[in-house]
Amino acid sequence: RNVMDLNTPALAKSYLPALQQSAKLKAIVEYIHNGARMKVYIPTHSCLLSFALSGVQCPSTARGEVVGESGKVTRKATPAEPYGNEALAFTRATTLQKEVEIVIETMDRGGTAIGQLLIARPIKGGNGATKKVSLSVMLLQLGLARVQAYSASMSPHGDAFFAEEAAAKAAKIRIWESYVEEDDIVENASKQANGNSIDTDGGNLESIQCTVCHINNGNSFYIQKASPAAKAAMDAVTKAMAAVGEQYGTTKGTDGSGFMEPRKGQNCLALYQEKSGAKWFRAKILKVVNEGGTQKLHVQYIDFGNEATVEKDCVRKVSDPSIFATEALATLCSLAFVRTPELNADYGTDAAIYLSDLTMGKELQAKLHGKNEVGSLDVTLIPSDSADDSINAKLLREGLATIPRKAKAWKKEAQDIMATLKEAQESAHKDHIRMWLYGDPRNDDDDQRF
Secondary structure (H helix, E strand, O other), X not given: OOOEEOOOHHHHHHHHHHHOOOOOXXXXXXXXXXXXXXXXXXXXXXXXXXXXXXXXXXXXXXXXXXXXXXXXXXXXOEOOOOOHHHHHHHHHHXXXXXXXXXXXXXXXXXXXXXXXXXXXXXXXXXXOOEEEEEHHXXXXXXXXXXXXXXXXXXXXXXXXXXXXXXHHHHHXXXXXXXXXOHHHXXXXXXXXXXXXXXXXXXXXXXXXXXXXXXXXXXXXXXXXXXXXXXXXXXHHHHHHHHHHHHHHOXXXXXXXXXXXXXXXXXXXXXXXXXXXXXXXXXXXXXXXXXXXXXXXXXXXXXXXXXXXXXXXXXXXXXXXXXXXXXXXXXXXXXXXXXXXXXXXXXXXXXXXXXXXXXXXXXXXXXXEEEEOOOOOEEEEEEEOOOOOOOHHHHHHHOOOOEOOOOOOOXXXXXXXXXXXXXXXXXXXXXXXXXXXXXXXXXXXXXXXXX
């Protein structure tokens, strides 16, 4: 057979329009990289294509050391993550050299198609009848994958993924066998100095423990402090919102928002649809919009950072000002000394997904560099359970971020951080990784804040 291997980004992207003309494509899995990544052959187009499951991530298998052209190690050897080999074995046994159906949702900058893979599975008691089952769902049910939050939020199957992951967590299956609910995490209180506000004054860089609760793009995200005081504040806010739900219910009202003239900057209570149902949350009106003659409100949920445009009857006036006595529990942050592309630019989505993979659902240490001119808190993020590179450095090393030419570090600790970041960027530059493929991607606009 004359088969075209779509092994370059340009070649894969040239085939994408034709591949997406069909809602589903029959394919044969030729090779498995890990539980969620593979190479497939598509008979109708006589081509080989790299394919990854959208919305989920499997534990990684062991990876060898990689040495770049410069002779420097660009990637250290890493052992397999728990259940990484099991996820690989399951996907291999289920799909390798078998006919499947794939649904291509999008394609990343490297030319890997991203979407759903459906397998024919026998129906119990169905006398040989089969039904199509999502490989992503099967991996989640077996505790061999976790939801990739950013990607899942853009997938039409996101709700199903989160539901299956929640069930696996509750049953403590495989990768979740040691999972502890966030509310049960016991933290070293001596590391936390003050309540909920983040103070960045002083000499050396202050450090806090935190979690990332929302991602805007590869370099804009919201954190919540993980201190006992912050947890207590969140508990108090949650109880207050539950009381609002008991008083008003959680269905759309008929009396509107209670605002005669809703305006930008007003505090309010807004409904948000969670998997367990609609709930009230503290919010702020960012914009009043008109859609087809209907007035709607664009709000931000101040304790989590996410935004939504909602109908007026999903918003209520604040009847008890004490509900807002506690400061917003989500803080807008940026990665110190680095810049990533906007979401609609080359590698922008890749940077956001990679940041999500590194941070969501994990406890982190944040070194605080202070607020920048746009009001965002610049931080260096470090995984709490690892002495590896900072997340800032990981994005640079993967060619998904750059250091603006005019960036400067003034404090001694920040200067040490900057030196490590420059080494990471130089590694990506010398080996022409992603953004550095055709030279220096930085321009004068990148240096505007410096």
